[in-house]
Structures are given as C-alpha cells and as structure tokens.
Amino acid sequence: MRIIWVSLRTIFAVAIVCCVVYNVAVWAVAQAAAPDKANGSLIENAEGQVVGSRLIGQEFTEPGYFRGRVSSIGYDANGSGSPNYAPSNPDLLSRAEESVAAWQAENPDVPVSELPIDLITNSGSGLDPHISPAAAEAQIPRVSAATGIAADKLQKMIEANTQGRSLGLFGAPVVNVLELNLEVQAAR
C-alpha cells in the first residue's frame, strides 16, 4: 500500500517537473528566441496571407510548376502517411508504371532514363517538401514551355533554392519545391 501511495505522490512531482516546467520552459525560450521556427516556419506572401510552410510540401499539378514527390495523402498536412508498399507489392509496381507513363506524356523531351527515382516513389511522410536537384532539372523543359521562362533562368532558380548537406556532410542535397515555385510564380 505504501508503494502505491509513494507512486501517486511521485507521479505528481515528476509530472509537475517534466510536463509543466520542462515543456513551458522550452516553449518560452523557443517563442522568444526563434518564434518563426517555433510556430512552424510559415511562409507569407506579399499580402500577408499564409501560403504554406517552408518544411511542408504541397500538391502541384499545373505543368508550369515543379512537382514534388508522390504523396498518397495528397499532401494533407493535417495528417501524414504513406501507403507502406513492400518492395514485392504488385500495387507498388503498377503505381510506379503509371507515374512513368504520366511523365512520358507530360515531358516528351526528357527520356525516362533521366527521370530520377525520387519522382516516382512515395515519400515516407507524404509531406516531403524536397526533391533531388536532378529531379528539379529534369522538369526544366516542361516548366519552361508552360511558363515561357528561359531554361537557364530556371536553372539558376534551382541552384538558388538548393540546400546542401548540413555542415557539408549530413543528409543529402535537396531543392525546396515550394520556395522554388514561389520564384517561378513571381517570374511568370
């Protein structure tokens, strides 16, 4: 019985320290020191309207925008998820075949051998805000034709929106699709 009583009192003490003090302390410092990041790295346009988050991908379907990864949840950021297809799952293969066929229809100038695999695979989160630099470059001819922006200008935009590895070492180099498309939108 004494153990139960000590347990309940310990729960109370630890809950105050770990749930209230710790949580609120982190929150207070975060909101004071880095409010932008602490609130989700939201991006506003010139009118002050929130157009998305720097860290959350969004759906792009128009030919004049760069596309992101495949997302089974349609970039619904109120949730997150992927279809969890095993490598041996026939549904995975048929979905990838559809993506390749769609690519050929929309990008007749770029052969399938130059289509990077990250454009036909579902990201882990369904919200991946990035694509590989090669995946962005492969879309230049289509975006250029649809928007009238010169190819070399698009190439420069891609380079400007490419993040290298952290500390030059950790992770992989990527292009932020939303930030890239914001520049495309402004330029067309």
Place this chain on the structure above:
Amino acid sequence: MTTIDILAIVVTLLIVVLLAKPVGLYLAAAFDYGPNRLNRIYGPFERLIYKIGGIREENQSWKAYAASLVVSNAVMIFVVYLVFRFQGMLPLNPSGIAGMEPSLAFNTAISFMTNTNLQHYSGESGLSYFSQATGILFMMFVSPATGIALVMAFIRGLTGRAPGSFFADLIRAVTRVLLPVAFVSALLFVFMGVPQTFEPAATATTLEGAQQTIARGPVASFLAIKELGNNGGGFFGVNSAHPFENPNGLSNLLQLLLMLLVTTSLPYAYGKMAGRIKQGRILFVSMLVMFIVMTGISLSVEQAGNPALNALGVEHGQGSMEGKEDRFGTAQSAFYSVVTTASETGAVNTMHDTLTPLGGLIPLANMMLNTVFGGAGVGFLNVLMYAIIAVFLSGLMVGRTPEFLGRKIEGKEMKLIAVTLLVQPFLILVPTAIALATNPETISNPGFHGLTQALYEFTSSAANNGSGFEGLGDATTFWNVSTGIVMFLGRYISMVTLLAVAGSLAAKKTVPESSGTFRTDTAMFGAVFVGVVLIVGALTFFPAVVLGPVAEYLTL
C-alpha cells in the same frame, strides 16, 4: 551513395565512441549514493522532489526494489489510461479530439510505460495537446528512468552491494540525466526548425489555390525526450520522417546521437562501478562490431534498391527511395533504421515496411538479438545476461564452475536466465502464429512480406522497440490487446527474473581469482560473447526469418 555519405556515418560513429566513456563515468557518479560533487549540485532540488513524493534514499531489499518497480509502473499505466480515456473533457484540446477507445487506451498506456511506443493511433488526430504533453511526455521520462534505475540496481548486485532505493534511482535518472540533456537538445531542435507551439493547426492557401491545414504543436520538447529516452513514439503519425519532426541532416544527426547516448555509455558506467573498465570496454567493442556489420549490410542493400522498380529504366542512383525522404537520402535513412532498432528506440525516419527485404531484416535482427546496445538500461541488462551465459558455457567447456566478477554462477541463476531467454521467442512466435491464423485481413502486403509484417509487430513489442511495418491494419481490438500484453510481459518478466539473479549473486561470497579463472576482459571473451548472442539468436529465429524476409528477397 557517395564517399561523403559514408564519411558522415563514420564521423557520427566517432562522436558516439568519444562520448561513451565520459558519459559512462558521469552515470556511475550520478548513481553513487555517497557524498560527491554531483550530490551537492542536484541534492537540494532532489530533496524537494523526495519530500513531495515521500521518498527515502535508503537501501531496499531486492524483493522490495522489484515490487516498487512493478507496482509504480502499474499505477502510472492506470493513471495515464484514465487521461487518454477522458481527454475529450480535459483542457488543452483546441482541435476537439474525443476520448480514446478502451482497447486503444490500454495499448497506448502500456506501450509508453514499457518504453515501446508502439502507436496504433496517429498523433495528429488521436491525442489532444493535453494527452501529448502530460500522459505521453510523462511516460517518456519515467519509462527510461525505470530502465536506468533497474540496470544500476543490477550492477550493484553483481558487485555485491545492496540494490539502493528504486524511487530515488528513478528521480536521479530524471534530474541528472534525462531532464538536463532533453532541455538543451529540445532548444537545439527548435533552432533547427522543429516547432514548439500550443497554437492549433495553421491554415494555408497553396500556390494552386487549395486550402492546406498544417498540424503542429509542442514538438521539440517531445522529440528530445523521445530520442534520448529510447522511447521512439512520434508526435506525428510518421514519426521522424515528418519534416517538422526532423527538418534536416543536422536534426537527424542529433537524433542519432541522442538515441545512442545512454545505451553506449552504460558499458563504461558498469566498468567503473564494478572496477573493471577493461571488461566494460570489451563489451562495448563487441557490440560496436555487430553494429558496424549490420550498418554495412543495410547500406549496401538499400543502395542497390528494388530490382522491380529499377527495371522500369528510371535513373536509380539514389537507391531505394520508396518510403524515404529526400533530405536524408538512402544512406542516412538506412543508418537511422539500424540505430533506432539497435538502441530499441523505435523512432523512424523512413518507413520500415518499404525497406528492401534484407534492409528490413536488419532492424528485425537487431530487435531479436536485443543486445546490439539495446534500450536505455534494459539493453545493457540483456548484454550482461548474455555475458553470464558466455561465462557459463565457457565454464562447461573447460569443466570448471563458472564465475562472473568473482561470484559463482550456479543452477539457480542459470534457471532464472533460461526462463528469461525462453520468454522472448515465446512472446514473439506464438502470437505471430495466432495473428496469421485468425486475423489475415489486417495484413496489407501480399506474400512472404505479409508474414514479416506480423512477425515484426510482435518482435517490436516484445523487444520494447515500437517501430512497425506500418502498413499493418493494427488499430483493431485484436492487435491492441495482443501487443499490449506482449509489451507488458516482454518488459516486466525479464526485469523481475534478472533482479532475482542480481539478488542471488549479491548474497554470494566472492572467490579469489586464480590462474584457472576464465578471464572476462580479453578479446577472447568478446568473441565468445558475440558467438553466444548470434548462436542463440539464430537458433531461435532462423525459421521465421527464412519464411519472411529471406523468401521475399529470393522471389523479388
């Protein structure tokens, strides 16, 4: 995969190795009841908590220590169960989330208390901010603290000392290890881009004019203790694959280091406490060797990719990208899957269900062996258990009574260890068979992979890891109840039996070492230790592994 990718992993491991010894020595000092500098620093704050908790810092009996552990954990499970059930009526619920269904609340409360963090709900829609910030966060502190307390008591027993006080150890683990490190890392995570807000979800109008609701919350404080405590449960449904829960390569590095911090330093803490630094180092190196082999296999198979997709003729130099995030690439994703299962954390930055067959076998093997570092506290407990088995087998081979730290290993200890050893495969294989026979409709992937899905779920539960092959339709009463029971038994049976071993050894007289004593601080012993781990693991799980991932690999 480039040279830079490999270099990044080598640098990460170097940091881990450099941190292990100083952190280990710190741990040894932090749990020393005698007067020392740390006690003067933390003492006043801890005495306040002791006063509220009614805790006395005095040695308990072995039975009282075990009883305190199990009863306090059971009380915590019950309290948090109530929070989940009634979250709809509790404060801090801006999104209006309803109370949790009973079997799911049962599963979730056990899952977080047992350091498993298997999640059959999705964080964005299943839990209010109140539940996340009290129930889940609370358990993320006390669960690893329980594991650390336990291993400290076990080491004290091996060296012939009294077990200490469970509640005092629990509080020390929180105040001296978890809280300070978590606080600093949480702030670092914020500066890397992880949100820490109590505002409700944001609404955005996308470039194409659609409305996008963006879930957020107090993620950073949650993330830090999730990794440091080897908890692994995600704030968001997809865990650390979510860009808010792991925004870049740097946040990924910090997560890897936090997962390994406590568990890799325990061999050194043990070495210090037992006065056998060299033996601690041998155990550390043995585990590191297994870890590096696992990492090498995982990297090469994930880089090779999925032959079925590569055959489409696309550019596949990136490796297998299904279920992975671009900012991590194949190398950091595969490496994370090895670290999270070696440390029994269960956080994921890639979907394990989508790993290539052999890439998925590595996490499974880590969890089955449960000794390639292992979770906070309990992992090293398993390691010491295998070390005792190694000594026992060596003793049998040369015909001498085996000794460990100068204490004779006899029938009573070996019976307790044999029970501990047999419980784990029983908890994994029997429920897997039952699930496949009775609930085949919950398996989402066809063929051999389907068997692996069920096998992975119970392996993860029994090893208190918590990662999953998430395609599994596991939000049903059957899966909630069955994995709940497996997690509970997987955690507490071995805790009690191994405490009994420690108690029994502590009561023995030491025998002086002689030239005939089998030395436990040599490379020879390290090799025997690794051999025992691999042989016991292979004999137990080989058939199941052949039917699952190996068969899938051969037919792909």
